[in-house]
Amino acid sequence: MRIPILKLGNYLLISIQMELDDKTAIQFQEDLLQRIHETGATGVVVDLTSVDIIDSFIAKVLGEVVSMSDLMGAKVVLTGIQPAVAITLIDLGIHLQNVQTALDLEQGLMKLHQELGE
């Protein structure tokens, strides 16, 4: 299964609506980097509103998505992290440093607009 990636101007939007097994997560990582390369996107919003679990593997993949995208010139904002997920991440000792977050998709887009001035 693949996670759909939508293009909106210079940005890419992803709303994760399926269970994130390891394969889906890795496939998403590859697909997103490929799309950034193809489109020259400068910003990415990954919406996690429907994600009810982030374990250490998914956290690692998401952290890598952020730093790899950064290397390719695209800023990533993670949005909609559920309270329960934020709590379990802290229990796991995972702090996702240097990762930009926002409350929802709309705020995530605003954050990109502010930072990138586009």
Next chain:
Amino acid sequence: MEPHSFIGIKKEWDIVGARQLGREIARKLGFGTVDQARIATAISEIARNIYLYAEDGKVTFETIEGMNHKGLRIIASDNGPGIDNISQVMEDGYTTSGGLGAGLPGVKRLMDEFDIQSEVGKGTIVTAVKWLR
């Protein structure tokens, strides 16, 4: 719901199956969303460890009912290579697979009780309990 149920861990997708089943059992027992997420995350970590390091094993769920105590016990057991130095694998960041090394110490923090027994060449048993409050 049966007091004992288990799920075999052989394929990567079994990790998802185990955490979904565990969350469902936790929800039926009356755990709130945050504890459901803690339990599902803990199961995901120990099930992935079976898949990655032992290849084959199982996760068992037991509901515990005492006088004024109700809880969920999760047991992950495998016949894999075992762990030579338990205190080392319980350190945050220790990994032999390029992971985050957050799994076992994380499970200990996510759950109320935690125990790990392992014998090199024999296998590993991780037991964790969450109490309903």
